[in-house]
Amino acid sequence: MSLVVQGLDVDNMALKSLAKLTGARAIEQITPQAFRLCGAQSDPGVPTHCAHAALDWAWVAEDRRLGDFGLFVTDMDSTLINIECIDEIADMQGLKAQVAEITEAAMRGELDFRESLTRRVALLRGLPEDALAKVYEQRLQLNPGAERLMRGLKQAGIRTMLVSGGFTYFTERLKQRLGFDYAWANELEIEGGYLTGRVTGDIVDGNAKAEHLERTRDALGLSVEQVICAGDGANDIPMFQAAGFGVAYRAKPVLRAEADCSFDHVGLDGILSLFPS
Secondary structure, eight states: OEEEEEOSSOOHHHHHHHHHHHTOSEEEEEETTEEEEETOOOOTTHHHHHHHTTOEEEEEOTTOOGGGOOEEEEOIIIIIBSSOHHHHHHHTTTOHHHHHHHHHHHHTTSSOHHHHHHHHHHTTTTOBTHHHHHHHHHTOOBOTTHHHHHHHHHHTTOEEEEEEEEEHHHHHHHHHHHTOSEEEEEEEEEETTEEEEEEESSOOOHHHHHHHHHHHHHHTTOOGGGEEEEEOSGGGHHHHHTSSEEEEESOOHHHHTTOSEEESSSOTTHHHHHSOO
């Protein structure tokens, strides 16, 4: 196995100490922010050591290459982008705190996602449709490394999917902007230019996310091991369980427990550093 470590500022002494701790035979620089410790052996001190040095870390098979994967699936809110869209929409109603509290509880796994979504969307009733445009244009930003990650995945021939418990208004725009092959989300019902407080069609919850992943994976003739996914909350657990490698991005503890690695320091493009091209 190799131990890949990444950070915004990798301390050389911390890196050498980690290599000694794990008995690594060599240290290879991948990028200025990422290093591979070849032949490293598992040690219970790795998480603590990396936490003290502000390093993200992941165990990766030495023969695993980026090109071995065929599908990348990512969550949207707080993973691909920096906001929870529904919280920002609610802010247009003066209800951000109330809705954000429900969102947080759902992401921690304390509330059923379907119930939480229904409750939150109901609070948006009567909001003008143009509030969605204001959120997209004025508040939504891509998380660090998102564009570089997408370029790297495309160069490797990997299909990409955006699947979200959020809303199609945002996923469709991001699909066009970043070139995703597939996108799935909930659709807000709008009548006469105003939100009705309901969604149309089936709700995209955690299980639906996994179903979209599995259906696309099978259609492409891929195995479980050929799928990478990224997410941040409890409703991403089912798709993590349906993928071969899961990256928890600035994630809740409940998802970290299901992930192969967690990114707390580097951007989404850190995924490219995990596997040689």
